[in-house]
Amino acid sequence: DAGVIQSPRHEVTEMGQEVTLRCKPISGHDYLFWYRQTMMRGLELLIYFNNNVPIDDSGMPEDRFSAKMPNASFSTLKIQPSEPRDSAVYFCASSLARSEAFFGQGTRLTVV
Amino acid sequence: GNSVTQMEGPVTLSEEAFLTINCTYTATGYPSLFWYVQYPGEGLQLLLKATKADDKGSNKGFEATYRKETTSFHLEKGSVQVSDSAVYFCALSGGATNKLIFGTGTLLAVQP
Numbered sequence: 001d002a003g004v005i006q007s008p009r010h011e012v013t014e015m016g017q018e019v020t021l022r023c024k025p026i027s028g029h030d031y032l033f034w035y036r037q038t039m040m041r042g043l044e045l046l047i048y049f050n051n052n053v054p055i056d057d058s059g060m061p062e063d064r065f066s067a068k069m070p071n072a073s074f075s076t077l078k079i080q081p082s083e084p085r086d087s088a089v090y091f092c093a094s095s096l097a098r099s100e101a102f103f104g105q106g107t108r109l110t111v112v
Numbered sequence: 113g114n115s116v117t118q119m120e121g122p123v124t125l126s127e128e129a130f131l132t133i134n135c136t137y138t139a140t141g142y143p144s145l146f147w148y149v150q151y152p153g154e155g156l157q158l159l160l161k162a163t164k165a166d167d168k169g170s171n172k173g174f175e176a177t178y179r180k181e182t183t184s185f186h187l188e189k190g191s192v193q194v195s196d197s198a199v200y201f202c203a204l205s206g207g208a209t210n211k212l213i214f215g216t217g218t219l220l221a222v223q224p
Contacts, residue, residue: 033212042216043156043201056211091155097210098144098163103155 006092006104013111018080021107024073025094033101034067034077035091043091049075082111114139118202118215125192125222133187133218135176135202143206145169145178145185150199150217159187159200192222 005024013019025032033048047057052069060067064083069075079086089108093101119134137145144163148156160169165180174189185202202215 031210031212035214043214045211045213048211050210093156093212095205095212098206100146100158100161101205101212103148103157105155 004092004094004102004104006090006107008107009105010108011110013082013109015083015111016081017111018078019082019086019109019111021077021090021092021109023075023077023092023104025075025092026102027073029094029096029102030072031095031097031101032069032075033093033095034075035093036088037091037106038088046077079109082109084111087111114143114204114206114211114213116202116204116213116215118200118218121199121217121219123218123220125220127194127222127224128191129222131187131189131192131196131220133200133202133220135185135187135215137183137185137202137204139183139204139206141206142180143204145176146203146205147174147176147185147187148201148203148214150201152198156201192220194222194224196220197222 007022034046036044046059047067049069067077089106091106093103095101115138146161147159149159150156160171162169162178168177176187199217201217205212
């Protein structure tokens with residue numbers, strides 16, 4: 001398996017634009033997590049899914065953020081409109097229940 | 113809710129020194145415990161794990177023992193190398209939600 005695949009690896013966008021981050025989890029995993037990492041706030045869990053259903057989105061900072069998982073092999077995290085304070089590295093991870101999570105390489109987002 | 117607390121960094125050591133990074137947790141039930149490592153510019157990688165009390169996880173010379181009586185999972189290594197320089201995260205998963213929660217991370221810098 002190729003592991004968790006995220007795209008793009010880097011994204012630079014202007015304030016106010018829509019940004020979509022993509023994630024392909026490891027085949028067979030039934031949990032998918034989205035995290036955001038910044039120097040100031042560390043690693044924050046934004047939302048996670050079980051069997052494509054969102055279980056806990058309490059970490060989503062505000063309504064500008066949304067996440068979907070239309071099928072077991074694909075998830076998106078969308079920010080609309082984007083703001084400079086959204087600049088961070090966004091990680092996707094997948095796992096089986098009570099097992100270790102496997103992380104993607106991350107998407108480094110810069111909003112100017 | 114569940115939470116993880118780990119020691120503040122940075123931790124600066126000389127090569128071949130002994131390493132301890134403290135981690136304590138709060139959780140209902142019997143969570144699984146993990147240590148992840150993040151090298152500069154990369155995603156998180158699983159270093160070791162333990163799934164029940166008194167289990168010892170080990171990998172690459174690192175060890176951690178699941179201590180339910182003290183709710184701890186301290187990371188140790190007998191002799192660190194420059195290549196161990198990275199950020200180390202303690203994490204837990206389990207309970208009713210399987211939510212994967214991370215500590216704030218501890219930066220380790222090993223000097224030659």
